[in-house]
Amino acid sequence: MKFVDEFRDAELGRAVAGExxxxxxxxxxxxxxxxxxxxTHSIYKYGVDDLLPANVELVHGPGCPVCVIxxxxxxxxxxxxxxPGVIFxxxxxxxRVPGSEGSLLEAKARGADIRMVYSPLDALRIAxxxxxxxxxxxxxxxxxxxxxxxxxxxxxxxxxxxxxxxMCSHVTIVPPLRALLDxxxxxxxxxxxxxxxxxxxxxxxxxxxxxDYDRPVVIAGFEPLDILQAIQMILRQLxxxxxEVENQYKRVVPHEGNQRALEVMAxxxxxxxxxxxxxxxxxxxxGLKLSDAYADWDAELRFSxxxxxxxxxxxxxxxxxxxxxxxxxxxxxxxxACTPERPIGTCMVSSEGACAAYYNFGRFARExxxx
Amino acid sequence: xxxxxxxxxxxxxxRILGIIETARGKRAKFRDSHVNMAHGAGGKATQGMIEGLFxxxxxxxALEAMGDAGAVEVDGVELAMTTDSFVxxxxxxxxxxxxxxAVNGTVNDLAMAGARPLALTLSxxxxxxxxxxxLRAEVEAIAAAAREAEVEIVAGDTKVVERGHADGMYVCTTxxxxxxxxxxxxxxxxxxxxxxxxxxTIGEHGTAIMLARxxxxxxxxxxxxxxxxxxxxxxxxxxxxPHLRCLRDATRxxxxxxxxxLARASGVAMxxxxxxxxxHPAVAGASEILGIDPMYVANEGKLVAFVAxxxxxxxxAALRSVAGCEQxxxxxxxxxxxxxxxxxxTSFGGKRVMDQLVGDPLxxxx
Numbered sequence: 204m205k206f207v208d209e210f211r212d213a214e215l216g217r218a219v220a221g222e223x224x225x226x227x228x229x230x231x232x233x234x235x236x237x238x239x240x241x242x243t244h245s246i247y248k249y250g251v252d253d254l255l256p257a258n259v260e261l262v263h264g265p266g267c268p269v270c271v272i273x274x275x276x277x278x279x280x281x282x283x284x285x286x287p288g289v290i291f292x293x294x295x296x297x298x299r300v301p302g303s304e305g306s307l308l309e310a311k312a313r314g315a316d317i318r319m320v321y322s323p324l325d326a327l328r329i330a331x332x333x334x335x336x337x338x339x340x341x342x343x344x345x346x347x348x349x350x351x352x353x354x355x356x357x358x359x360x361x362x363x364x365x366x367x368x369x370m371c372s373h374v375t376i377v378p379p380l381r382a383l384l385d386x387x388x389x390x391x392x393x394x395x396x397x398x399x400x401x402x403x404x405x406x407x408x409x410x411x412x413x414x415d416y417d418r419p420v421v422i423a424g425f426e427p428l429d430i431l432q433a434i435q436m437i438l439r440q441l442x443x444x445x446x447e448v449e450n451q452y453k454r455v456v457p458h459e460g461n462q463r464a465l466e467v468m469a470x471x472x473x474x475x476x477x478x479x480x481x482x483x484x485x486x487x488x489x490g491l492k493l494s495d496a497y498a499d500w501d502a503e504l505r506f507s508x509x510x511x512x513x514x515x516x517x518x519x520x521x522x523x524x525x526x527x528x529x530x531x532x533x534x535x536x537x538x539x540a541c542t543p544e545r546p547i548g549t550c551m552v553s554s555e556g557a558c559a560a561y562y563n564f565g566r567f568a569r570e571x572x573x574x
Numbered sequence: 575x576x577x578x579x580x581x582x583x584x585x586x587x588x589r590i591l592g593i594i595e596t597a598r599g600k601r602a603k604f605r606d607s608h609v610n611m612a613h614g615a616g617g618k619a620t621q622g623m624i625e626g627l628f629x630x631x632x633x634x635x636a637l638e639a640m641g642d643a644g645a646v647e648v649d650g651v652e653l654a655m656t657t658d659s660f661v662x663x664x665x666x667x668x669x670x671x672x673x674x675x676a677v678n679g680t681v682n683d684l685a686m687a688g689a690r691p692l693a694l695t696l697s698x699x700x701x702x703x704x705x706x707x708x709l710r711a712e713v714e715a716i717a718a719a720a721r722e723a724e725v726e727i728v729a730g731d732t733k734v735v736e737r738g739h740a741d742g743m744y745v746c747t748t749x750x751x752x753x754x755x756x757x758x759x760x761x762x763x764x765x766x767x768x769x770x771x772x773x774x775t776i777g778e779h780g781t782a783i784m785l786a787r788x789x790x791x792x793x794x795x796x797x798x799x800x801x802x803x804x805x806x807x808x809x810x811x812x813x814x815x816p817h818l819r820c821l822r823d824a825t826r827x828x829x830x831x832x833x834x835x836l837a838r839a840s841g842v843a844m845x846x847x848x849x850x851x852x853x854h855p856a857v858a859g860a861s862e863i864l865g866i867d868p869m870y871v872a873n874e875g876k877l878v879a880f881v882a883x884x885x886x887x888x889x890x891a892a893l894r895s896v897a898g899c900e901q902x903x904x905x906x907x908x909x910x911x912x913x914x915x916x917x918x919x920t921s922f923g924g925k926r927v928m929d930q931l932v933g934d935p936l937x938x939x940x
Contacts (some may be wrong), residue, residue, distance in 0.1 A: 207862070213849075213923040220923075248867075250924020305607075312610035321790065323779040381689045539593065562594060564927045 210426030211249070215503035219431045220254040226438055233259045234390055234527045238380065240267030240553065241425050247560070249427035251547030253511055259434065262527045262559040263550070264337035265379045265483065266397055267345040269297050270552040273481040276510040278371055280341050283506045284315040284368060290333060292326040292522075293341035295319045300552055301545070303513045307341075323355035323369075330359075330367035337390065339445035340369045347399040349491060350372045358495050370502040371492050374478060376400050377408050378489035383526055384416045390527040393437035395430065396422035398452040404450050405460025413446040424452040428432045471497055479512070482521025484546035524557050531561040536561060547551035601625050616827030617931030621835075640839065641761060642822065643687035645753070652753035655690035656680060660745040663717045667786040669778070669797025672745055673873055674716030676898040678800050680725045680749040682823045685804040686877065688759040688811065689751030691723060696730040697746040702737040702876035712743065720747045723802035725749070756811040763819040764840035768908040769886035772797070772807055773893055775827055777857040777868030778899050779875070785860065792863065794856040799898075809877060813892035817882035827931050830869040832878050833916045834930045841913045846906035849921040859937065870931050880908065888940065 210328035227233065237243055243263045246252055252261050261331070261461065265271060270407055284291035291307075298319060313318040320326050323340050342352040352369060359367045376397060383389065396409055401422045412420045419440035423433035436441040440446060450456055471494060476492025493501040515521075519541065520534040531537055531550065541547040543559045547561045549559035602618070612619035629637055636644035636869030643656035656887045662678045696716065700709065720727055779798040784790065803823060812819055820840075822832040829851070837844050851869050853861075861868045875898060881889045886904060894900040916928045 211922050216922050236885075247926055248920070250918070250920045250926040251922070253924035253926065254922075299612075307607070308612060309608060310729040312608040465803075506724060506929050530585050530587075538590050542597070563929055 210428045211422070212428065215245070215428055215438055217429060219435055221245070222370065223431070223435050223438060224256045224519050226435070226442060226477070227256050227258060229258070230257065233392050233438065233441070235259065235393050235395060235434060236260055236262040236264045236525075236527070237395040237423075237430070238264040238266045239395075239399065240270070240289060242395055242397070244266070245425050245430060251427050251430050254431065255266065255434070259438070260527075260559065262391060262396075263305040263560070265383070265480070265525055265549065266345065266376060266400075267549070267556065268374070268552050269294070270301050270549040270556055271374065271379075271483070272297070272300055272343060272372055272481045272514040272550060273479045273515070274301065274425060275479065276301045277307065277344055278304065278513065279508050280370060281305075281307060281310045281315070282309055282509050282511070283339055284317050286506055288336050289316065289323075289506075290329060290336050290338045291306065291315060291317045291341065291370065292320045292329060293317070294321075294340065294343065296553075297341060298345055300325050302341070303511070311468060322354045324358075327355050327364060327367055330364050331362075334366055336366060338503075339506075340367070341362065342369050343372045344373075344395070344441070345374055345376050345400050346403045346468070347397075349468055349472065350403060350461075352466040353464075355427060356471050356493070356500055357467065359500055360497065366498075368500050368502040368505050370398060370508075371472070373472065373491040374480070374489055375474075375491065376404075377411075378486045379480060379483060380412070382483065382486050383522075384418070385413065386522075386526050386528075388523075388526065388528050392441060393419040393421070395433045395437070396420045396427075396448070398422055398424050398456060400454065401450075401456040403459065403464045404462050406450055406456065406458050407460075417446055419446050419476065420448045422448070422450045422452050422456055424455065464486050469530045470494065480549070482519055482550065483506065484515070484516060484522075519548040521558075524548075524550050531558040536559070612924065614851075615931060616831055621930075625837050634717070635637060636668060639686050639761065640835075641759075642683040643689060643749075643751070644923075645687070654684050654687040654751070654753055656683040656687070657748040658683060660747075661706065661716040661741065661782065663741055664786055665712065665742050667798055668782050670874070671715050671793075672743065673712040674719045674798075674800045675724070676745040676747045677716055677719035678724060678874060679803050679825070680747040681725060682803045682825075684749050684751035685802070685807045686759075686821045686823050687751070688757035688807065688818075688821070689753045690808075691725045691749055691751045691804055693726050693728045693750050694720065695748045696727050696928075697748075698730070698732045699740050699744040699746075700734045700740050701740040702734055703839075707860075708742065712745075718743075718895065719802075725802065742814065752813055754808075756815050758816045759818065759819055759820050761820055761836055761839040763821075764908050765819070765881050765882070766910045767883050768819055768880045769883055769904050770833070770844065770889055770904055770906045771881060771893060772829065772851065772905045772910065773877045773879070773899045774822075774875075775852040775854045775857070776824065776873055776876060777861065777871035778854060779873050780828070780867075780871035781857050781860050783872075784864070792860060794860050794871070796854065796856050796860065799873055799875035801898050803875060803877050804859065806877060806893055806899050809892040809896050810889050814881050816887040817885040819880040819882065819887065822878050824873045824878055826872050827870070828870040829876075829878060830867070830916070830928050831931055833928070836880070837916050840908075840909050840913045841911055843909040843914070844873060844906060844916045846911055846918045850903055850905050850916050852901050860884045869928065872877040872887060877913065882931050883922060885906075 326340035421433040421436045472491040475490040518535040523529045550556040602625040642653040644655045644767040684691045
């Protein structure tokens with residue numbers, strides 16, 4: 204595929220990996236966090252970490268939008284889905300995320316009408332095709348998916364689709380990063396910035412990381428060469444004692460972001476005072492709700508949402524894993540109370556979360572060499 | 575020198591890895607309170623239901639072997655038996671229909687057991703209101719596919735259910751075949767050094783069905799690959815005989831699921847070279863857009879063969895001489911460590927684990 208294959212060129216990859224190997228200080232250990240779940244996925248898919256020197260470690264960040272949804276929020280979604288006459292719609296990978304009493308997939312098996320959609324517009328289409336039913340869209344994701352929810356709501360309002368509503372669980376990326384950076388025991392040397400989020404918000408919202416916390420940020424694309432190059436750029440900044448936000452993904456990310464998308468978001472959403480993150484607890488001003496102008500389409504006002512709060516078990520140490528303070532296996536519940544079949548924290552929910560990956564592949568990662 | 579603290583830490587890691595190993599080695603359990611769609615996807619949930627519910631209930635040596643078909647011996651004649659149900663939406667799709675699948679699917683399960691397909695039975699569950707023309711078209715498709723595969727339909731049954739059930743029609747076929755004396759196939763027979771052959775491009779059937787459902791507003795010239803694989807098996811048995819270790823058709827769950835299942839069954843590792851796995855450009859494009867890995871997408875006319883290294887080239891040449899298998903290729907080999915795991919050398923040059931599917935291959939949002 205033209206314009207994609209060029210960024211997956213194995214020979215170029217080897218060359219960049221070779222340059223990285225030549226540039227690292229042998230005695231020094233580098234920890235770089237990829238913030239976005241999309242980067243984690245690419246790293247696994249292409250085996251990018253396998254090409255890095257042993258002393259360059261990638262730490263998977265909090266940017267997997269389905270994994271950070273807390274159990275109580277999933278329970279709330281299931282409660283709405285069970286209301287008579289409701290068609291509950293959500294993205295495919297949200298279906299498997301466990302609540303305190305099972306996932307949406309299991310609720311569907313018990314009779315709730317839960318349907319997978321590929322875009323919020325599909326949910327609106329279902330609403331228009333079923334005027335006698337209430338159609339709810341479970342909106343999740345960072346600034347990447349929020350504009351499409353906002354546009355869908357604008358259209359629902361313009362067309363007067365009264366049987367459509369949104370259960371808004373959108374989150375923003377900066378507050379959890381700030382929470383991680385505020386931690387005194389942080390062990391991260393730099394950040395691979397979330398390319399997709401930056402196409403919407405631009406590069407500026409990340410200026411605080413070098414300015415206030417002295418850590419370099421490189422906004423990166425999602426092909427394996429993008430990621431390798433971003434790592435190289437971070438290491439170069441560390442080597443040069445520089446600390447700034449660099450944009451490796453200039454072919455897509457404008458410095459100012461997408462003004463139109465930001466305007467639509469500002470019209471449709473407002474910040475919640477607090478939002479709970481699985482494994483990270485409550486973070487101020489980190490979640491979005493519908494603005495007053497869109498209150499008529501707010502599923503949380505239309506239905507009696509129980510507002511379930513299921514505390515993460517005290518022993519869960521996702522926060523420490525995300526900060527790079529401990530390894531997954533050092534968590535008190537890892538592999539015993541918390542497993543991929545019955546996950547507790549965000550790091551175990553997705554197969555690409557740090558803990559799930561270690562659970563499934565840890566032995567391989569330790570031995571690396573195949574005999 | 576290792577500090578005592580570091581030693582203690584690594585001891586603890588070893589202990590945790592040990593706990594995980596023990597948990598993974600245990601037979602899968604069936605703990606769910608209700609059946610959900612993941613139980614039908616061919617991944618971990620399906621395995622839990624089979625190993626945790628069916629095998630313990632029915633026991634038996636033939637079932638324990640977990641092959642595509644079970645072995646039955648009648649007066650010294652070795653037979654293979656298998657059964658399969660077909661539930662597909664839409665009934666017709668580019669490259670085939672539910673009728674083609676119902677014949678080829680069962681014929682292929684027999685072929686994978688090294689058995690020449692002899693006869694099928696046919697059960698139809700029809701929905702009230704199904705247009706007679708659609709029924710007629712499927713009956714003709716079944717007849718044509720059976721002629722093509724040289725099997726006879728020897729018995730049948732029909733039930734009609736009320737409107738709203740059965741998506742038009744469900745089809746179930748049961749097949750019987752005679753085990754070919756040239757082969758000694760077994761899922762536990764793999765040995766380190768064995769070569770892994772793949773009979774052609776992957777992911778066409780699953781992608782064709784997904785696009786035919788019209789959920790994606792995507793259009794691509796992709797057709798289902800449904801076909802009988804007995805001619806391919808026949809040719810390989812001729813070329814490799816007892817050195818042909820095991821065969822699997824890469825249906826639900828795709829090539830990745832087949833490899834994982836056999837790595838576990840034989841207690842071996844596998845390494846697959848991603849760059850040598852043939853993928854039709856239209857399938858690669860659709861997978862890219864949908865965020866799906868073609869290694870996990872269903873095929874209905876592709877097999878994975880494990881052969882001893884000394885006959886690998888001959889088996890591959892024989893495979894390529896069969897119509898529909900011209901693009902057959904060697905995609906990797908069997909290793910010893912780490913047992914039960916399938917590793918991929920990505921086309922970008924890194925290595926990673928290719929894990930079992932957890933549920934349906936759902937499109938990702940992130």
